[in-house]
Amino acid sequence: MERTKPSLDVAKIKKDFPIMERKIHGKPLCYLDSAATSQKPRQVIEAVSEFYSNYNANVHRAIYELGEDATRGYEGAREKIAHFINARSSSEIVFTRGTTESINIVAYGWGIKGKLGKGDEIVSTVMEHHSNHIPWFFVQDYKGVKLSWIDIDDEGYLKMEDLDRLVTERTKMVAVTQCSNVLGTINPIKEIAKKAHEVNALCLVDAAQSVPHFPVDVQNLDCDLLAFSGHKMLGPTGIGVLYGKEKVLEEMEPMLGGGEMIREVHLGRATWNDVPWKFEGGTPDPAGAVGLGAAIDYLSSLGMQNVRKHEIELNAYGLEMLGKIKGIRILGPMDPKKRGGLIAFTIPEAHPHDIAAILDAEGIAIRSGHNCAQPLMERCGIPATARASFYVYNSPEDIDRLIKGLKKVQEVFA
């Protein structure tokens, strides 16, 4: 394949990631599992460390300089996030522990504590991660609402005729992933949100695999709620985001009760703080927020358009090279532009777990298993997949190593 000028200077980027110097079984680390969690650049690690070294204090509560610095750092990160996804204001940005918590906050505060009842319906898809399935199961079990799921076609695209069929006047929520963590499929959120709004339903987007990898503009998508995790976008673990239109957030009940989320408390009754703090009961994670802010600065300096272009290049090369392996089954769209930077596959000789174990001996880290998407595995008729996923520090050489590693797997299992 002819390689034009690459979109990212990977050699330079790699130097920012201390973990890339690690040897795994004596071999340089080839990290192809960023869809599970990304590695962290020095800039993020230092921002977290700087927080603890220089301005650690409890946010919002301390009336002294340190506390003000901590609060400024925390709220400054919120501003950065709002800007990054083009929210109207930072009050639309709720800090959470990650995508899972974000979706649970909605399922609880809008679903279980909301006005839903029998006869109401929630529409999702068969390609969701468990974190966009189980919270709605809770709502189903608690409220007696009906769940239904948009199916996929043979290429791994959503069947849009299902959207038209399933979204009706009874639908109150359409909860869908922007990018599948198994198929890689990028879904037409704008169209889905429009359809939801036609019947006055809300649209929630699982953006765990999208916000880290390509430009996401919540105003353009016009979704009502959107969830993502810091750790998948070069940021620390334990910090994530729930974006919500202010009016939608205001109508939701908080999930966590405690400090910070209240306005007035008397014995036996209380009123809630304004959004977004209403949803942030307890001492939050300002170090994590500051780290996520640093991750956003890092990604912004690369340019999200460039990150996306880089991953399309890796997709194209990966699909081409993997496609040459005899008997391989690649899941999802074969058009590199139509998928996020990940490729899940199976080969006939070996189970994904055995593939991953042998690749590990070669210093290569991939994901194997059901990828937290058992209903999708069932739909595809396979128990598990191997998955290679790409990010800013990956190069075509990583794919070459993967292919070589897979040859070893085939030798062992020949």
Next chain:
Amino acid sequence: MAYEMYQEQILDHYKHPRNRGEMPDADLQARDYNPLCGDDLTIYLKTDEKGTITDVKFTGQGCAISQSSASMLTMMLKGKNISEAKGIDPDRIVKMLGIPLSAVRLKCALLSLQVLKKALFSKELSQAETMKE
């Protein structure tokens, strides 16, 4: 560690599993699932009136470790008494496989034993139930 794990014996049992197949008239059977890998295993046992295991079969799919472990375990079981089979402990399985296993892969290795115990235990359950009646 990986290459030591995939020794000839393991690969042989994986590629040519012994006692693989269904047993429609099984006296005891159980199924279990390892959510981490998607390993899925069912073990079928036939026993005589003295409680001797006269036939064993297994079905399922999964990684080389879980499937070869099942294949090897079924070989070990034939002719054993149920009470003897109940006494098989995890160490025995690890020795039987004879390969280094990480904590994660230990789960794959021990799935067969877990399913066997479930099958043997199911008998006690059903006996207890019939006794109640």
